[in-house]
Amino acid sequence: MNDAGFVVAAWGGTAVVLAAYVIRIAVRTRRAERGLPDGDPER
Amino acid sequence: MTGGARRAGLLGPRVSATTGVATAAALVALVVFGLAIAPPDEIQGDAQRIMYLHVPAAWAAYLAFGITTLASILYLWPRTRSIVWDLVAGASAEVGVVFTGLTLALGSLWARPVWGIWWAWDARLVTTAVLFFLYLGYLSLRRLPGTAESRGKRAAIAALIAFVDVPVVHFSVNWWRTLHQQATVFNPELDPQIHGVMAFTLWLGVLAFTLAYVYLLDRRYRLLALEEDREERELEAAIRARVGPGPAGGAGTTGTTAGARAGVTP
Numbered sequence: 387m388n389d390a391g392f393v394v395a396a397w398g399g400t401a402v403v404l405a406a407y408v409i410r411i412a413v414r415t416r417r418a419e420r421g422l423p424d425g426d427p428e429r
Numbered sequence: 430m431t432g433g434a435r436r437a438g439l440l441g442p443r444v445s446a447t448t449g450v451a452t453a454a455a456l457v458a459l460v461v462f463g464l465a466i467a468p469p470d471e472i473q474g475d476a477q478r479i480m481y482l483h484v485p486a487a488w489a490a491y492l493a494f495g496i497t498t499l500a501s502i503l504y505l506w507p508r509t510r511s512i513v514w515d516l517v518a519g520a521s522a523e524v525g526v527v528f529t530g531l532t533l534a535l536g537s538l539w540a541r542p543v544w545g546i547w548w549a550w551d552a553r554l555v556t557t558a559v560l561f562f563l564y565l566g567y568l569s570l571r572r573l574p575g576t577a578e579s580r581g582k583r584a585a586i587a588a589l590i591a592f593v594d595v596p597v598v599h600f601s602v603n604w605w606r607t608l609h610q611q612a613t614v615f616n617p618e619l620d621p622q623i624h625g626v627m628a629f630t631l632w633l634g635v636l637a638f639t640l641a642y643v644y645l646l647d648r649r650y651r652l653l654a655l656e657e658d659r660e661e662r663e664l665e666a667a668i669r670a671r672v673g674p675g676p677a678g679g680a681g682t683t684g685t686t687a688g689a690r691a692g693v694t695p
Contacts, residue, residue, distance in 0.1 A: 392538050397478075399534065399538075400486075400531060403530075415652045418652060421659055
């Protein structure tokens, strides 16, 4: 992999991680607002 | 702060939405400057563009763990003790773990082209990995069963212990001979060793990740508050179902909630 590949992996990976985290919080918040458990089997 | 106010989040709906928009705009600007406008490094070439994410992610992790520590102190201090500080500490620690994970992954992706390796048992890298696992442990500790007060106290003490590693991470490049370069901006002389549009892009990254931290903290705090309220309601319903409504229509169960709570998790 050349330099551009590492740069794309870093920037793309960061975007995916941050977006996934925001979506996960939003989904769990929506469930919590409706009084539903968050789907975690431990809870 | 009441349960209703807690559920609104730390910033309130309007400020939170504004922060989200500002975060998105700052991140878009960072992409433009980091990938298109800032020139490639004379020695490292395009691989150096990873710095515009790696350094801000590390900064955001420091900030998150600093806020966790501050909130933990405010929780432990009897005059300021409030469940709000416990929730702020838990929310900030989780966001900090995400940014620390990003810092490690981005560092590895940067190390491979410029050092020729993915990982080294270097003081900066190892202390950062230790930081990551310390706060993972902190988040695990918060999930142990117990009353809200016992959870808050043990988590706050653990947060104070974990934070000891933050200055060790930052000064590790000065204290030991390391493969990792010394601080470019926050060096002992406070003399940034970076110039022009590259410096501007780095500061833009710090701003974007700071805004992202504030936005994520607010959203994560709100989720914790909602879950806390739901668990309180479920516990009160369980107590009512077990002991019956009683002569006061069940009002007496409210006072027993805090002491009877068990299995509280963030």
